[in-house]
Each structure stands twice: as structure tokens, then as C-alpha cells.
Amino acid sequence: MNAKELRNKFLEFFEERGHRAVPSSSLIPGDPSVLFTSAGMQQFIPYLSGQKDVLKDFNNRHLCSVQKCFRAKDIEEVGDDTHHTFFEMLGNWSIGQDSEDGYFKEGAIEYALEFFTKVVGLNKDKFWVTVFSGDKDIPQDKESIRIWGEKGIPAERVVKFGIADNFWGPVSNTGPCGPCSEIHYDRGKKYGCGEKDCGPNCKKCKRFVELWNLVFMEYNKNEDGSYAKLPQKNVDTGIGFERLISILQGKDSAYETDLFLPIIQTAEEISGKSYGDNKNYFRIIADHVRGAVFLISEGIIPSNVERGYILRRILRRAMRYGRLLNLPENFFIPLAQKTIEIYGNIYPEVKPQEANILTMIRQEGEKFEKTLEAGLKELERFNEVDAEKAFYLYQTFGFPLEMIQEELAKRALFVDGEEFDKELKKHQEISRAGAEKKFGGGGEFSPELHTATHLLHAALRKVLGEHVRQMGSDITAERLRFDFSHPQKMTAEEIEQVEDLVNQKIKDDLEISKREMSHEEALKSGALAFFKEKYPEKVTVYEVPGFSKEICAGPHAERTSQLGLFKIIKEESSSAGVRRIKAVLQ
Numbered sequence: 133m134n135a136k137e138l139r140n141k142f143l144e145f146f147e148e149r150g151h152r153a154v155p156s157s158s159l160i161p162g163d164p165s166v167l168f169t170s171a172g173m174q175q176f177i178p179y180l181s182g183q184k185d186v187l188k189d190f191n192n193r194h195l196c197s198v199q200k201c202f203r204a205k206d207i208e209e210v211g212d213d214t215h216h217t218f219f220e221m222l223g224n225w226s227i228g229q230d231s232e233d234g235y236f237k238e239g240a241i242e243y244a245l246e247f248f249t250k251v252v253g254l255n256k257d258k259f260w261v262t263v264f265s266g267d268k269d270i271p272q273d274k275e276s277i278r279i280w281g282e283k284g285i286p287a288e289r290v291v292k293f294g295i296a297d298n299f300w301g302p303v304s305n306t307g308p309c310g311p312c313s314e315i316h317y318d319r320g321k322k323y324g325c326g327e328k329d330c331g332p333n334c335k336k337c338k339r340f341v342e343l344w345n346l347v348f349m350e351y352n353k354n355e356d357g358s359y360a361k362l363p364q365k366n367v368d369t370g371i372g373f374e375r376l377i378s379i380l381q382g383k384d385s386a387y388e389t390d391l392f393l394p395i396i397q398t399a400e401e402i403s404g405k406s407y408g409d410n411k412n413y414f415r416i417i418a419d420h421v422r423g424a425v426f427l428i429s430e431g432i433i434p435s436n437v438e439r440g441y442i443l444r445r446i447l448r449r450a451m452r453y454g455r456l457l458n459l460p461e462n463f464f465i466p467l468a469q470k471t472i473e474i475y476g477n478i479y480p481e482v483k484p485q486e487a488n489i490l491t492m493i494r495q496e497g498e499k500f501e502k503t504l505e506a507g508l509k510e511l512e513r514f515n516e517v518d519a520e521k522a523f524y525l526y527q528t529f530g531f532p533l534e535m536i537q538e539e540l541a542k543r544a545l546f547v548d549g550e551e552f553d554k555e556l557k558k559h560q561e562i563s564r565a566g567a568e569k570k571f572g573g574g575g576e577f578s579p580e581l582h583t584a585t586h587l588l589h590a591a592l593r594k595v596l597g598e599h600v601r602q603m604g605s606d607i608t609a610e611r612l613r614f615d616f617s618h619p620q621k622m623t624a625e626e627i628e629q630v631e632d633l634v635n636q637k638i639k640d641d642l643e644i645s646k647r648e649m650s651h652e653e654a655l656k657s658g659a660l661a662f663f664k665e666k667y668p669e670k671v672t673v674y675e676v677p678g679f680s681k682e683i684c685a686g687p688h689a690e691r692t693s694q695l696g697l698f699k700i701i702k703e704e705s706s707s708a709g710v711r712r713i714k715a716v717l718q
Contacts, residue, residue: 133252133380133381134381134390135373135377135389135390135391136478138252138373138376138377139198139220139222139373139478141251141252142196142198142247142371143197143198145246145247146194146196146243147196149194149243150192150194151194151195151196152191152192152195152196153195153196153197154175154190154195154196156197156198156199156200156479157169157174157175157199158430159200159201159427160430160431160432160439161174161175162175163177163303163304165304165305166303166304167204167442168201168202168203168204168439168442169199169200169201169202170202170203170303171199171201171223171303172197172199172201172222173223173225173303173347173368173370174303175199176195176227176368177307177308180227180308180349180362180366180368181307181308181352181362182228182362182363182364186227186228189652193226193227193228193234194224194225194226194227194235195224195225195227196222196224196225198220198221198222198373199220199221199223200218200219200220200426201218201219201221202217202218202219202423202426202427202442203217203219204217204442207442207445207446207449208534210415210416210419210420211411211412211415211416212338213338213341213384213385214341214372214374214375216386216419216422217419217420217422217423217446218422218423218426218427219372219373219374220374221370221371221372221373222370222373222376223368223369223370223371224240224243224367224369225366225367225368225369226239226240226366226367227364227366228364228365228366234365235367236348236365236367237275237279237313237346237348237367238279239367240346240348240367240369241276241280241283241313241346244315244344244346244369245283248315248343252376252380254317254379256284256285258317258318259285259289259316259317259318260289260290260291260316260318260332260340261285261289261290261291261313261315261316262290262291262292262297262298262313262314262316262332262333263276263277263280263290263291263292263293263298263311264276264292264294264295264298264299264311264312264313265292265293265294265298267294269358269359270295270299270311270351270359273298273311273313273348276311277290277292280313291332291333293332297333298311298312298313298314299311299312300312300345300347300349300368301347301349301353302352302353305353305355306353306354307352307353308349308351308352308362308366308368309347309349309351309352309353310347310348310349310350310351310366310368311347311348312347312348313345313346313348314342314344314345314346315342315343315344315346316332316333316340316341316342316343317340317343317379318339318340319338319339319340319341319379320339321339323338323339324339325337325339341375341379342372342375343371343372343375343376343379344369344370344372345369345370346367346369347367347368347369347370348365348366348367349366349367349368350362350365350366374386374391377390377391385415387414387415387418387419390474392415392418392419392422394470394474395418395421395467395470395471395474396414396415396418398466398467398470399414399417399457399459399463399467400414402460402463402466403457403458403463405457405458410457413453413456413457414457416449416450416453417450417453417454417457418467420446420447420449420450421450421464421467421468421471422471422475423446424443424446424447424464424468424489424493425468425471425482425489426475426479427442427443427446428443428488428489428492429479429481429482431601431617433492433617433708433709434492434708434709435707435709436526436527444496447464447493447496447497447500448496448500448535449534449535451464451500452535461497462494462497464494464497465490465493465494468489468490468493469486469490472486472489484597484598485597485598485599487597488597488599488619491619491620492619495708495709499708503529504529506529507525507528507529507531508539510525510528510529511525511531511536511539511540516545517536517540517545517547518551519547519548519551519552519555520555521547522536522547522552522555523552523555523556526552533547533549533552537549575608575609575610578607578608578609578610578612578717579686579687579688580689580694580695580696580717581607581608581609581611581612581717582607582686582687582689583644583674583676583692583695584634584695584698584715585605585607585612585614586674586676586680586682586684587637587679587692587695587698588612588614588630588634588698588713588715589602589614589660589680589682590676590680591629591630591633591634591637592616592618592630594633595626595629595630595633596618596622596626599617599618600616600617601617602614602615602616602660603616603710610716611701611714611716612714612715612716613712613714614712614713614714614715615711616711616712616713617709617711618709618710618711619709621703621705622703622711627700627703631698631699631700634698635697635698637676637679637692638692638693638695638696638697638698639693640692641691641692641693642676642677642679642691642692643690644674644675644676644688644689644690644691644692645674645677646672646673646688647672647673647675648672648673649670649673650670650671651670651671651683654671654673654683657681658681659673659675659681659682659683660681660683661683671683672684672685672686674686674688696717696718698715698717698718699715699716699717699718700714700715701714701715702714
């Protein structure tokens with residue numbers, strides 16, 4: 133069974149059982165407290181917590197999806213059999229078990245067993261199950277223990293674990309969560325450590341692979357760390373897609389399946405080296421190129437803060453391993469092209485971004501090569517390196533922490549990773565405060581220039597491509613300043629095209645409509661909302677008919693003809709991958 137067949141079979145299985153298939157949400161979540169979407173349930177949090185009515189928005193309380201995910205905390209684990217940065221998660225939900233048509237523990241377990249044994253043909257005798265053992269606040273999950281026994285899993289293969297292993301969530305500091313029951317698959321003795329007590333969650337080996345996590349979500353974690361019962365019970369499940377496909381195809385890991393093999397084979401051809409002799413290097417490169425392709429397709433730009441930092445880190449980490457394999461300059465490009473080829477039909481948002489993805493990867497590679505040699509020379513000057521010096525090397529030369537640590541290890545030196553993280557967080561807070569000041573505006577505000585920024589934004593997306601995203605703006609009574617994502621300097625022809633397009637819309641004397649609606653309705657209507665701040669339940673959408681539609685607090689002109697002549701007076705670089713336009717109305 134190949135990857136495409138598995139995705140389809142999963143969705144078909146649950147659709148046949150009354151579930152509604154929901155498209156994957158963005159890797160950039162609506163919750164500003166987390167960097168990435170790391171689980172399929174994140175887009176459903178308002179429904180799982182009981183804040184929103186799932187029937188109103190989906191006309192069904194039973195949902196399923198194939199969700200693209202990214203977990204930055206797994207970067208150091210990449211290269212083994214089971215960890216990835218970007219990955220896919222197959223999930224199904226029953227939201228509000230208290231209703232007559234809901235299902236909870238027994239229904240979730242029945243579906244899991246049926247899909248695994250009857251649809252994809254896994255051997256039930258190789259299943260080991262973990263359940264929540266309970267703690268002082270939340271009791272042991274005796275009901276799941278009973279159900280698994282009734283479904284034919286012997287007691288010796290049902291293992292109890294505490295809150296660290298068998299209690300899932302919340303995604304951020306607070307929110308819906310609950311005890312979980314996990315299905316682990318025994319890959320056989322050759323993957324084991326040989327210890328008598330080896331079993332699920334063994335810290336010494338990878339014999340037992342967690343495939344499906346069934347979360348029985350009935351609690352909410354509060355800000356003080358306490359737990360309260362949710363107003364409803366929910367089922368929230370997730371299958372590690374890469375792990376399952378490797379089991380089904382009889383491979384040690386997903387890297388040997390059709391998800392990664394074309395990328396790795398391309399790297400073998402370029403390097404003249406074999407995957408079998410350099411598994412760890414090839415796996416890291418393949419994982420990171422896939423992750424970078426998806427992050428850039430979401431409009432993320434390499435930088436030294438937050439999501440941009442993670443993108444830069446995986447790009448440069450992969451480039452560093454490419455150097456160890458003696459891969460040529462720009463080796464990343466054919467690997468990224470192969471990744472886009474694999475996923476272009478699965479996630480349609482990736483293919484249109486191909487030119488932007490390749491340009492950004494090429495630019496980051498060139499930048500890294502230029503700084504690498506100078507950085508190594510600088511590092512050699514230090515007799516000792518503390519967290520502050522390590523951060524200086526990172527900030528000035530773009531050295532990932534692990535590269536600094538490896539170079540230091542050659543001289544029996546080391547730097548504390550936790551102290552480095554403190555330096556990084558301090559820098560991010562300073563940068564965030566600076567950005568708030570920078571884009572806070574100043575002086576008298578012009579509604580006409582505000583409207584002009586919306587027209588400019590739409591024109592840039594039409595002329596340059598939909599990768600363009602607003603990165604900041606500053607509007608006074610005299611001029612506007614608009615920062616946007618774009619990897620290269622605009623040509624004179626492009627600037628002229630944008631000007632002409634904006635002025636044509638001004639000449640058309642279009643009425644600017646203003647509508648209040650829910651945040652979700654606004655997004656469904658096609659309104660742009662690139663900033664991930666916590667939007668209120670009700671938002672305002674300003675629309676220039678057939679041209680521009682954005683969530684915005686206003687104020688704006690009533691008609692485009694009020695703007696006068698739009699003129700771009702300067703186009704320049706703002707930061708890596710970000711351009712800046714200054715414009716006036718005459």
C-alpha cells in the first residue's frame with residue numbers, strides 16, 4: 133500500500149461510518165502561543181472545549197482529516213527510525229459524546245481495531261496497548277482496560293503508564309486534554325534491547341512503535357495547572373502516518389518508503405554515495421528539505437526569530453550535512469523539486485509556490501556559504517565559549533547551536549544548550565518589542581492611505597504571486613510604508629505594473645464595503661488574515677469588490693476614487709526575504 137492509497141483508505145473508512153472529511157489546516161496555527169500546528173486537533177479546539185457548536189459549522193460531530201504537522205522539538209531526534217520535523221497525522225473525532233449520536237471509548241477502540249486489522253491488514257497479535265494509570269487528580273482509566281480485554285488484547289499486553297506517557301495535551305499551556313490509550317506495534321526482537329522488561333515506551337530501543345493515540349478528552353487544564361471537567365466528552369485520535377506506512381511497507385523507517393525514497397535516491401545520484409553507508413546524513417537532509425518546502429509554502433521566511441529561526445535552522449543543518457557528504461553547492465534545489473513533485477497533488481498549495489521556494493532556498497544557501505568560512509575562523513579565536521559568545525556566533529554567522537557544539541567538541545570545549553536558549557529568548561523578546569514599536573504607526577493617520585495599503589497588497593499578490601504576505605506597515609498623514617514577503621528586488625516593470633493596477637482600481641471608483649462577521653466566516657469568505665494575533669470572535673472585513681478582501685479594524689475611505697493618484701517612491705530591502713515599499717497619494 134503506497135502513501136496515497138493509505139490516505140484515501142483512511143478517509144474512506146471514516147466517511148463510510150458517518151464522518152465528514154475536513155481539509156488540513158495551515159501549519160501556522162491561529163493560537164499565537166504556539167509556533168506550529170503539531171496535531172490534527174488544533175483546528176478543532178474551540179469545538180472540543182465546547183466554546184463553539186460543531187454542528188453549526190460542520191453539520192456533523194464526527195470528523196476526520198489528514199493534517200500536515202510540524203514539531204520543532206524533534207529536530208535533534210531526526211535520523212532515527214521514527215522522528216520527523218514535518219509529518220502527517222491521520223485523525224478522527226467525535227465531538228460531544230454526551231449527545232445521542234456521539235461515541236466515546238468503546239467506539240474509538242472498535243474503529244481503531246477494525247481499521248488496523250481489516251482495512252490495512254495489521255496482525256492483532258503484535259499490538260501492545262498502553263492506558264492511563266491515574267494520579268492524585270485524575271483516576272485510572274479502568275474502562276479502557278476493560279474494553280481492550282473484551283476486544284481480545286490479553287492483560288499482559290495492556291500496560292499502565294502515568295501522566296507523562298498516557299495523558300495528552302493541552303497543545304499550549306491551557307485547554308482541552310485527557311487520558312489516552314495508545315496502540316503500539318511490536319516490530320520484532322531484532323529491533324529490541326534484549327531486556328526482559330522491554331515493552332512500549334522502552335527507553336533503550338525502538339522495538340515497539342506507537343501507531344495510534346486515542347485521546348479521551350474530558351478535561352480542561354486551567355492556568356493554575358489544575359484540571360476541570362469539560363462540559364462535554366470528546367474523542368480525539370491521531371495516527372503517525374509516516375510510522376504506519378513504514379510498517380505496512382515492511383521497512384525499517386519511512387525513509388525507505390515512497391514518502392522519502394525518491395528524495396534520497398536523488399541525493400545518492402548527486403553525491404555518488406550510498407544511503408546504506410550514510411543513513412543518518414541522508415535521513416536528516418531528506419527530512420529537512422521536506423520540512424523547509426512546507427514551511428516556505430506557508431509564507432515563512434528564514435530569520436533569527438520564531439518560525440523563521442526554525443526554518444533557517446533546518447535549512448542550514450541540512451546544508452551542513454550536505455557538506456559532510458561533499459554535495460555540490462545548491463544541492464538542495466533538485467531535492468526540493470523532488471519533494472514538490474511528491475506532494476504537489478496531495479497539498480495543492482505547494483506547487484504554485486515552487487519558484488518562491490526554490491529562490492528562497494538558493495538565497496539561504498548562498499548566504500550560509502558566505503558566512504560559514506568567516507564564522508569558523510571567528511570560532512577558532514575563542515579559547516572558551518559561553519552562551520553569550522555562542523549566541524554571538526549564531527546571530528552574526530548563522531551557526532546552528534549543534535554546529536557550534538560539534539566544532540567545540542573537537543577542542544574538548546562545550547557550551548550549555550539551556551543557557552543558549554535563554555540568550556535566544558532574550559533576543560526574541562527584544563526583537564518583538566522593536567517590531568511593535570516599528571509598526572505601531574506615528575503621527576496623524578490617513579484612512580485613504582490605509583485603503584491604499586489594501587490595494588497595494590492585492591496588486592503585489594497579482595503581479596508577484598500569492599506568496600506575497602504583509603509583514604508590517606506604518607501609515608502617517610503623508611505616506612505609507614508597507615513590508616511584504618518577496619525573495620528579490622522588484623524590477624522597474626513590476627513596480628510599474630503594481631502602480632498601474634492600483635491606479636486603475638482608484639479610477640474605477642469602487643465602493644469599499646464593510647461587514648462584520650465571525651472570524652471563521654471571514655476566513656471562509658476568502659478574507660486575508662496573515663497576522664496570527666488572537667482575533668476576536670467578531671471581526672470586520674473590508675472589501676474592494678473583485679480585488680481585495682482583508683480582515684482589518686479600519687478606518688478606510690468610502691470609495692476608491694477618494695484616494696487620488698498612487699505613486700511608489702521607493703522599493704528596498706527590509707530584511708532577509710522581506711521587501712519594503714514607500715508610497716504616497718498625489
